[in-house]
Structure formats: structure tokens, C-alpha cells
Amino acid sequence: MLLTALEFLGLVAFAASGALAAVRARLDVFGVVVVGLTTALGGGVMRDVMLGIHPPTSLRNWPYLATCAVTALTVFVFHPQVARLRRGMLLADALGLGVFATAGTTTALNYGAPVYAACLIGMTSGIGGGAVRDLLLREIPLVLRREIYAVAALAGATLVGVGYVLRLPSAATTVVAAAVVVALRVLALWRRWNAPVAKDAS
Structure with a gap:
């Protein structure tokens, strides 16, 4: 029940971030x-x-689609107010990623x-929707830029894999x-940690 509630919170966060980016792109x-739908559901569809898993889980359960669509429409109408909640949006996005x-x-x-494959699939599930969002908006995907994003997702996925091997409670x-x-992502934002990039790439 807790995981379901967190999953829907993640859907709302990703749908809102995608919709807000789309509003800014006019x-x-x-x-x-x-x-908004692509950002929230893209990673899960890739996983399935x-x-x-056919058809993908999110396309077989209407509450997933309805939640994302309502969130996107809400952002479209109230985008000035949503844009002011930057810190809250970043925290919610980090929660959705986790x-x-x-x-x-x-x-x-x-x-x-x-x-090993499950860890990679889990990472893709977390970052896939955002990557597709950026491509739709003609931007370099966030996961390929300097921010600590995919690394945090892979770290969490790896912990789940280790727990599975050690037979810990799922x-x-x-x-x-x-x-x-979430902690890694928030700490990276707070401390402005970035992955290294090549020097003098030009």
C-alpha cells in the first residue's frame, strides 16, 4: 500500500515536471x-x-493515465503558481526517481x-520518461548532462539487487x-555536485 501511494506520488511529480517543461516550450x-504523460509513464513502459509485459501495466490501468492527464492539465492552467514551487518540485521529482x-x-x-539486468532495467524505469521528455522538447537529456541523476537511480537499483541476493525483505x-x-539526488542538488565532463572538448 505504501509503495502504491509512493508510486502515484511519483507519477504526479513526473507528470507535473513534464507538463511544466512543455508549457515553458510554448x-x-x-x-x-x-x-506530461510521456514523462510520467515512459520509464514504466520501457521497463515492461x-x-x-504486453500491454504495459500503465496502459492497462486507467488510474495511471487519468492521474497523469489531470496533473498535466492542472499544470497547464496553474503553471505560474506551480513554477513558484521549484524546491517542492525538485524534491517530488527526486522521490519519483527513487x-x-x-x-x-x-x-x-x-x-x-x-x-545485473534488473538493476539496469530499474535505472531505465527511473530515468526513461525524463529522457523522452527532453528529446521531445529538442533538449539534450538531463541524464546525459552533468547532474547526478542516473547515477543516483543506478545506486538505488543496485541496493535492491544486493538485497535480493542477500535475501533481505523485499x-x-x-x-x-x-x-x-532521494537523499543522493537532494544532496547533489544542495551541494551542486556534478559528474565530471571532458576538459577542452572543443
């Missing part, structure tokens, strides 16, 4: 909803496709994926791993 209401990366890893393990391991992802 897309119309349809474009805002599409980008890689695991052979939930999807760790829950995606758990799902992959439950479907029989090897531990639910507790997932919650702890998600908390680690």
Missing part, C-alpha cells in the same frame, strides 16, 4: 498533456517492454531477470533503497 494544451528506479528493479527481479529493501536515491 506547447499547446494537447502537447502539454502528451509530454524489456520484460515482455520510487520508479527501485520498484522497477523489484519488478524485473520478480519476472526472473538476472540481478518491501523494506525497496523503501530503504528509494530513500537512498
